[in-house]
Amino acid sequence: MNILKNDQLPDARGYFGAYGGSFVPPQLQGILDEITAAYLKLKAEPAFIAELEGLYRDYVGRPSPVFLAARLSAEIGGADIYFKREDLNHTGAHKINHCLGEALLAKRMGKKKVIAETGAGQHGVALATAAALLGLECDIYMGEVDILKEHPNVSRMKILGARVIPVAAGLKTLKDAVDAAFEAYLKDPVTQFYAIGSVVGPHPFPMMVRDFQAVVGREARRQMLERTGRLPDALVACVGGGSNAIGLFTAFLEDQEVLMYGVEPSGLSFKDGEHAATLTKGKPGILHGFKSYLLQDEQGQPQKVYSVASGLDYPGVGPEHGYLKDIGRVRYECASDAEAIEAFFTLSRKEGLIPAIESAHAAAFALKLAASLGKGKNILVNLSGRGDKDIDFVIEKYGAAYGVGPAGK
Ligand SMILES: *Cc1c(COP(=O)(O)O)cnc(C)c1O
Numbered sequence: 001m002n003i004l005k006n007d008q009l010p011d012a013r014g015y016f017g018a019y020g021g022s023f024v025p026p027q028l029q030g031i032l033d034e035i036t037a038a039y040l041k042l043k044a045e046p047a048f049i050a051e052l053e054g055l056y057r058d059y060v061g062r063p064s065p066v067f068l069a070a071r072l073s074a075e076i077g078g079a080d081i082y083f084k085r086e087d088l089n090h091t092g093a094h095k096i097n098h099c100l101g102e103a104l105l106a107k108r109m110g111k112k113k114v115i116a117e118t119g120a121g122q123h124g125v126a127l128a129t130a131a132a133l134l135g136l137e138c139d140i141y142m143g144e145v146d147i148l149k150e151h152p153n154v155s156r157m158k159i160l161g162a163r164v165i166p167v168a169a170g171l172k173t174l175k176d177a178v179d180a181a182f183e184a185y186l187k188d189p190v191t192q193f194y195a196i197g198s199v200v201g202p203h204p205f206p207m208m209v210r211d212f213q214a215v216v217g218r219e220a221r222r223q224m225l226e227r228t229g230r231l232p233d234a235l236v237a238c239v240g241g242g243s244n245a246i247g248l249f250t251a252f253l254e255d256q257e258v259l260m261y262g263v264e265p266s267g268l269s270f271k272d273g274e275h276a277a278t279l280t281k282g283k284p285g286i287l288h289g290f291k292s293y294l295l296q297d298e299q300g301q302p303q304k305v306y307s308v309a310s311g312l313d314y315p316g317v318g319p320e321h322g323y324l325k326d327i328g329r330v331r332y333e334c335a336s337d338a339e340a341i342e343a344f345f346t347l348s349r350k351e352g353l354i355p356a357i358e359s360a361h362a363a364a365f366a367l368k369l370a371a372s373l374g375k376g377k378n379i380l381v382n383l384s385g386r387g388d389k390d391i392d393f394v395i396e397k398y399g400a401a402y403g404v405g406p407a408g409k
Pocket of ligand 1: 093094095120122123197198199238239240241242243244245311312356358359384385386
């Protein structure tokens, strides 16, 4: 038996090795069991799969292409770097893949409203989009700090008809938004459906979100075979909660010759509170209803986390990543704020691709890996999203260093 086979993990209780599971109040467990049963039934239903595939094709624009970054690769003089262009998806990132799946499931279960947290606003926009498309109400919980930083996405959600609910607790960022959304969900888990934004949370979410994102790796595997006649030598993806990474990795888990790298944000430094490198620095613990690696203080409370990328600053990580780390199948590396910003400008200026700052973390590591792997090798990087949402922030904070002062200066 190959324990890595997609349909063999997690086990019936939602465990990937020692991680995952469901740690929720009893009144919620019944609802989660219903969601699991409904999902497993629909997953096998040709009409559901056909509807989702039709939306991926006609609405999202799938398959997303793979693109050889020829100029950049030549300049490095090492491995060829290919990008899986999730930035070209409708709404600008990979998140629409699981939002459509979750919203379709919610609708089939007769739910009236989808709710969720959002960090950079990408999940909120993707979910608000799916809700508008399918005629569902939508409430998005967002930290006040992120609301200021990611203003265009806030406007998008409102235009799409969603309610954006500001969260003023804690650091006013992603973890606090998850806390608030959980609280709201507990009050009414019957008419609402919590559409989690990554491969995190209690079972069945890490499994379900992975399954919806696995389209990325399935396409990429076929595309790379067609394009180069073989599998890529290495895969690289950034890891916040871990959905774009698991989406790419899943189709390649059994190809032992394919190296896989997840890239976490080391932020400003490895001092507590200055990074969000959960798998690199964390220890097993429980947060938001699941067990996984967790950045925690001595009392076991979630640590303060930080990254220049709002979509990566979460103190937990998907349980399947904890498992893949422990068995050594995936290596987890880091990129700092400064390295990600450097890669953001490199991709923009060498390839005309303005990446999301999240994706720029993967690119930053891939640039180093290309040099060390050397010529004749191929690296496939998940370009998880585009950087439109980040341009004002980058110009304001880093523009001067790159010869592009803030507007009017
Ligand atoms: C949200 C987001 C991420 C981080 O989430 P994962 O679940 O780790 O993929 C990465 N890239 C982009 C563009 C995002 O919007």
